[in-house]
Amino acid sequence: MPVFAGRIPETARERLSKLKGNNTKAIAVVNYGNAQVADALVELVDILQENNFDVIAAASTISHHSIFDGVAIGRPDDEDIAKINEFAQNAIEKIENGGSLESSIPGNRPYIDYKQLPFIVSCDVNKCVFCLECVSVCPEKAIPDDDPADVDLDLCSRCTSCINICPENARAFTGEAFKAKKPAFESANAERKEPEFYF
Ligand SMILES: Cc1cc2nc3c(=O)[nH]c(=O)nc-3n(C[C@H](O)[C@H](O)[C@H](O)COP(=O)(O)O)c2cc1C
Ligand code: SF4
Ligand code: SF4
Numbered sequence: 404m405p406v407f408a409g410r411i412p413e414t415a416r417e418r419l420s421k422l423k424g425n426n427t428k429a430i431a432v433v434n435y436g437n438a439q440v441a442d443a444l445v446e447l448v449d450i451l452q453e454n455n456f457d458v459i460a461a462a463s464t465i466s467h468h469s470i471f472d473g474v475a476i477g478r479p480d481d482e483d484i485a486k487i488n489e490f491a492q493n494a495i496e497k498i499e500n501g502g503s504l505e506s507s508i509p510g511n512r513p514y515i516d517y518k519q520l521p522f523i524v525s526c527d528v529n530k531c532v533f534c535l536e537c538v539s540v541c542p543e544k545a546i547p548d549d550d551p552a553d554v555d556l557d558l559c560s561r562c563t564s565c566i567n568i569c570p571e572n573a574r575a576f577t578g579e580a581f582k583a584k585k586p587a588f589e590s591a592n593a594e595r596k597e598p599e600f601y602f
Contacts, residue, residue: 404433405469409441410517412560414542416450424456430494431461436468437475438592445510458504460494461601462487469563470522470576473589483598490600497602506601520561523578526552530573537565537574 404411411419411433429451433443440463451458464487468474479487526537531551538548545558546565566574 404431404443404447406433406435406440406443406463407560407562408518408520409439409443409515411443411447411450412562413517414560416446419447419450420454422454422456424451424454426455426457428498429456429458431458432464433462434464434466436471436592437465437478437596438468438588440509442510442512442514445508445512446514448504448508449512459497459502459602460490461504461506461508462490462598464598465596468592469567470520470561471585471588471592473585474592486598486600490598493600493602504601508601521578522561522576522581522584523556524554524559524561524565525575525577526554527573527575528552530571532571534570536568536570540564540568 404415410416431444431447431451433440433447435443444461444463448458448461465475465478465483467476467478533551535548535551537551538546541559541564542562543558543560545555545560547553547555561576566576
């Protein structure tokens with residue numbers, strides 16, 4: 404589960420809440436961009452447990468920051484992958500031997516308020532070829548199929564999916580708020596953080 408503003412994404416939370424665990428074993432993993440996990444992992448564990456999953460282990464892992472491309476460049480790297488492989492091996496052993504999650508997970512309840520990012524997702528109409536891949540991938544149905552440039556920013560979660568999928572590189576974060584935030588955010592989160600594992 405990606406971390407969005409220290410929480411798990413609202414759409415993902417809604418979908419996950421519909422699953423019935425029936426005591427199925429689960430491993431809760433949140434992935435973040437070297438800034439903050441905040442309450443995302445505790446929230447994910449809570450949702451799984453509330454839906455009757457048997458959470459046996461949990462982790463927070465790090466990959467490149469999907470919005471600020473100067474943060475966590477090259478992550479996950481070999482060191483991360485080795486740690487994740489070891490975690491997976493230990494989780495397999497725990498599945499075989501039995502037992503639920505015992506560690507307490509860092510985070511607060513109530514969770515921090517979700518704050519929508521003020522950035523604008525724009526579309527360069529001179530590059531757009533109207534393939535509508537962005538429309539298909541958008542989890543919030545925020546892009547109209549008759550005008551991919553007209554993003555509904557009230558619906559948009561700034562998830563970056565449309566930016567990543569666009570074959571013409573027509574989509575990007577733009578606007579003064581994004582430009583102003585980028586350098587300070589990247590220098591504040593330059594120091595390497597490490598994945599954490601819980602059993
Ligand atoms: C809307 C949004 C909010 C984010 N909030 C955080 C955050 O609070 N802390 C953090 O470290 N990374 C944050 N990130 C970065 C992502 O968690 C991270 O880059 C992502 O898990 C990478 O996976 P992806 O390539 O599948 O998007 C955010 C990314 C997006 C799109
Ligand atoms: S960033 Fe793009 S894909 Fe994601 S919610 Fe916004 S418009 Fe949809
Ligand atoms: S994915 Fe890119 S090229 Fe295709 S419709 Fe969307 S903005 Fe236009």
